[in-house]
Amino acid sequence: MIGFLQRYGSELADGLVNHVVLTAIAVGVGFALALVLTLLIVRWRRLETPIVAVTGTLYTIPSLALFALLVPITGLSLTSAEIGLVSYTLLILVRNMLAGLDGVPADIVEAADGMGQTRFQRLIRVELPLAVPLIIAGLRIATVTTIGLVMVTAVIGEGGLGQVLLRGFNLQHWDLVYGALVMMILLAIAADLLLVGTGRLLTPWQRRTATR
Amino acid sequence: MTTTTDGGRTAATVEFEHVTKIYGAAAAKRGSPGAVNDLSLTVPAGRICILVGPSGCGKTTTLKMVNRLIEPTSGRILLDGVDAATRDVTELRRGIGYVIQQTGLFPHQTIGDNVATVPRLLGWPKRRQRDRAEELLALVGLDPATYAGRYPAQLSGGERQRVGVARALAADPPILLMDEPFGAVDPIVRERLQNELLRIQEQLARTILFVTHDIDEAIKMGDVVAVFRTGGVVEQFAPPAEILAAPASPFVARFVGADRGLKRLSLMRVNDVPLEPAVTARVGDDAGDARRRVQADPFRYLLLLDADDHPLGWIDQDHVPVSGPLHEELIDSTSPLLDRRTTLKDALSMLLDDAVQAGVVVDRKGVLRGLVTIDAVMAVMRQTAVDTGFETELEVDAAP
Numbered sequence: 001m002i003g004f005l006q007r008y009g010s011e012l013a014d015g016l017v018n019h020v021v022l023t024a025i026a027v028g029v030g031f032a033l034a035l036v037l038t039l040l041i042v043r044w045r046r047l048e049t050p051i052v053a054v055t056g057t058l059y060t061i062p063s064l065a066l067f068a069l070l071v072p073i074t075g076l077s078l079t080s081a082e083i084g085l086v087s088y089t090l091l092i093l094v095r096n097m098l099a100g101l102d103g104v105p106a107d108i109v110e111a112a113d114g115m116g117q118t119r120f121q122r123l124i125r126v127e128l129p130l131a132v133p134l135i136i137a138g139l140r141i142a143t144v145t146t147i148g149l150v151m152v153t154a155v156i157g158e159g160g161l162g163q164v165l166l167r168g169f170n171l172q173h174w175d176l177v178y179g180a181l182v183m184m185i186l187l188a189i190a191a192d193l194l195l196v197g198t199g200r201l202l203t204p205w206q207r208r209t210a211t212r
Numbered sequence: 213m214t215t216t217t218d219g220g221r222t223a224a225t226v227e228f229e230h231v232t233k234i235y236g237a238a239a240a241k242r243g244s245p246g247a248v249n250d251l252s253l254t255v256p257a258g259r260i261c262i263l264v265g266p267s268g269c270g271k272t273t274t275l276k277m278v279n280r281l282i283e284p285t286s287g288r289i290l291l292d293g294v295d296a297a298t299r300d301v302t303e304l305r306r307g308i309g310y311v312i313q314q315t316g317l318f319p320h321q322t323i324g325d326n327v328a329t330v331p332r333l334l335g336w337p338k339r340r341q342r343d344r345a346e347e348l349l350a351l352v353g354l355d356p357a358t359y360a361g362r363y364p365a366q367l368s369g370g371e372r373q374r375v376g377v378a379r380a381l382a383a384d385p386p387i388l389l390m391d392e393p394f395g396a397v398d399p400i401v402r403e404r405l406q407n408e409l410l411r412i413q414e415q416l417a418r419t420i421l422f423v424t425h426d427i428d429e430a431i432k433m434g435d436v437v438a439v440f441r442t443g444g445v446v447e448q449f450a451p452p453a454e455i456l457a458a459p460a461s462p463f464v465a466r467f468v469g470a471d472r473g474l475k476r477l478s479l480m481r482v483n484d485v486p487l488e489p490a491v492t493a494r495v496g497d498d499a500g501d502a503r504r505r506v507q508a509d510p511f512r513y514l515l516l517l518d519a520d521d522h523p524l525g526w527i528d529q530d531h532v533p534v535s536g537p538l539h540e541e542l543i544d545s546t547s548p549l550l551d552r553r554t555t556l557k558d559a560l561s562m563l564l565d566d567a568v569q570a571g572v573v574v575d576r577k578g579v580l581r582g583l584v585t586i587d588a589v590m591a592v593m594r595q596t597a598v599d600t601g602f603e604t605e606l607e608v609d610a611a612p
Contacts, residue, residue: 111316114279114389115330115379116305129320205320205363 019160096138100131270444487582
């Protein structure tokens with residue numbers, strides 16, 4: 001075990017950091033884009049069908065094919081990897097954000113309007129906080145999916161732990177292959193738990209119910 | 213314009229001027245009948261006005277046009293003489309309290325934050341927001357120390373409804389709109405909430421527009437009642453007693469129900485009935501004299517009092533001894549004591565249950581004031597009733 005760490009430790013650590021960075025950028029940018037798209041839909045409802053259709057189409061393109069398609073345009077680069085990764089998060093995030101916002105009960109929306117909140121205040125103070133559980137649920141799926149997909153970006157020279165795994169495969173260093181796999185699984189679990197915890201912190205009202 | 217009530221606080225008049233609401237632009241062009249049609253009425257400042265009627269009669273639409281959750285198709289709504297349509301809509305709404313049946317409390321905010329919603333929108337300092345929230349929770353009977361930090365899901369339905377009322381009152385609005393506020397709670401809690409609202413209103417004297425489909429609630433809560441008919445037409449706009457005594461149309465008579473006479477009893481109090489004197493004697497008085505006086509009176513019971521004129525009970529004239537002092541063991545029966553604020557409904561109910569059919573009315577110190585008899589109640593009811601001319605139709609309707 002110590003020998004293994006001495007041999008591959010720094011390589012695995014680099015891969016892990018790279019993997020985390022690739023995932024964080026993808027989910028972060030995806031989240032921001034999805035939020036913008038969702039707000040556009042909320043403002044102009046007829047945008048829903050085209051936006052969902054486009055993000056849905058992106059989601060169906062096989063990942064390997066998408067990265068291959070991007071290389072002639074953006075080259076073997078981080079940009080290519082991220083364009084692909086971000087597009088896969090959009091459908092899940094937009095859908096969950098919309099479901100969360102649409103799921104706010106009518107009486108709560110009416111009370112917010114009736115008390116004189118502007119459309120923006122209602123969104124920020126009432127609708128988004130109440131959509132948090134579904135938004136977090138979307139983020140969990142998107143994050144775990146992205147962690148898996150980052151591995152595929154090894155084919156265009158990125159890939160974080162995927163790169164490590166590929167190297168291990170080429171050199172037939174099976175312990176390195178398994179090491180990379182285990183790290184990736186642990187990363188997925190850790191990221192998921194982190195999101196669950198964040199969700200709980202953001203929704204204290206959901207835990208403190210029915211105490212009477 | 214603005215009526216100042218106690219503590220310098222204010223209430224506003226609400227005037228509907230030929231207000232019509234027709235849903236859908238196409239329907240409006242066709243000239244289809246609307247949800248509300250040519251409504252004109254004035255709610256005086258500081259009063260509770262009940263909008264009552266069957267479902268689909270336009271009462272909720274009428275209410276929501278005041279804070280412009282629904283915009284009228286035509287006509288004007290004046291708040292203290294100012295057309296609501298000319299005011300900034302968010303600013304208008306922050307000045308109007310709004311309570312709805314499902315409460316609409318924000319589940320992600322504590323009770324304290326919920327109550328402080330409008331003060332926060334108005335940019336009050338944090339400290340003042342919190343003080344105000346605590347003050348209002350106390351006003352609606354919820355201990356701030358216990359409740360301010362809880363979330364709505366931790367409260368019972370009745371408690372949530374109180375928070376809804378507190379939240380509506382937070383920024384001290386001159387007008388309060390309440391859309392079936394007590395419709396979703398059980399009858400016992402509803403009764404308590406109604407009484408509390410009346411108590412709060414006695415203190416604050418706001419202009420309250422209150423929607424309900426329950427005629428009993430309307431009669432109990434309203435200073436004035438607008439009875440709506442399907443199609444958004446007000447059939448009668450009058451104080452509850454007048455609606456019961458003189459329904460303006462067969463529809464109103466039918467809506468208030470065949471038992472409107474009994475409902476009128478619940479609006480009238482012992483105070484409204486002329487009291488009759490009783491033949492009385494105190495403990496220790498001479499029985500012979502008392503016997504002579506009670507036998508000379510058409511009413512056959514002697515009311516025995518203690519030394520402070522507190523009523524003790526009835527003695528049948530035949531059981532009053534010929535001589536000797538009167539004492540408590542002679543009492544045949546007792547009657548429940550009524551005070552001047554007892555409703556005639558309660559009084560009559562007690563009289564019907566009682567062996568001696570006369571209610572003993574006492575003042576706050578328990579001293580005898582006089583008697584209420586069924587005949588006297590009937591006489592008052594007859595005097596205040598108006599012959600509407602559709603009694604016959606009612607009887608036909610009521611037949612199985």
